[in-house]
Amino acid sequence: MCNQAVCLVAAEFERRGIRTVALVLLREVAERVRPPRALALPFPHGYPLDAPGEPARQHAVIEAALQVLEREPATPPLLVDWANGMGAGSMVSGSQGTASPT
């Protein structure tokens, strides 16, 4: 239910001018609920940012989400799947990485 809750809150924010990106752990929930922008993650519930005590891995997820937030132009809703390599290097280089894994 957490997945639906973030999607619904995101929509209310977006209606009031705050741009949002929602992380989701169940892709099919995002497909049905349709938040404006979402990053679908392959991690189990309880682990939305991948791993505890692993700042670099947590940053990789957040960086990928920020790239979804920046993506233009796009037709709403925008649902992007996490792929290995997304957000990689964000801590090391400080770069923005790439929106698509190579």
Place this chain on the structure above:
Amino acid sequence: MGDTSEFSLAIRLFLRAYPWRRIDPVPWAPLKKPLSQSRLALVSTAGMVLPGQPRFDETIKGGDCSFREIPAATVPGQLVDTHRSESFDHRGVQSDPNLAFPLERVLELAARGRIGSVNDRHLSFMGSITAPGRLTRDSAPAAAALLVADEVDVALLVPV
């Protein structure tokens, strides 16, 4: 891809039958300025509270739609996991609350200049809401109004 296979049969059946809400039309706010100049707030539905704040009320039918304000300078270890769901492993967020409420990560992003600033407050919800009418009608708009008043540009929403 994350899927429902991690859940019990009873939960899988519930999720299969559940009438998921559908956002239509889908709102779309413009990115008003580059992220490097934008103010970011976090929204987590991991049900975390600070000591002294009321816990989320597990007795409310359909779920507790209220939220708590979490100051940006909160030390993550102060956050208390009150999420009522037994369908996920709580050990990760209990050992590192950044896992679902990345307070320290967003401060690091601001220090690096990836985002302009971190809002002075973030918001904490309890995600176990099966009847979300009050959420979409009352508490989510109220939460948005707070962050609009704070001149927040972008929000990162994290489930658990």
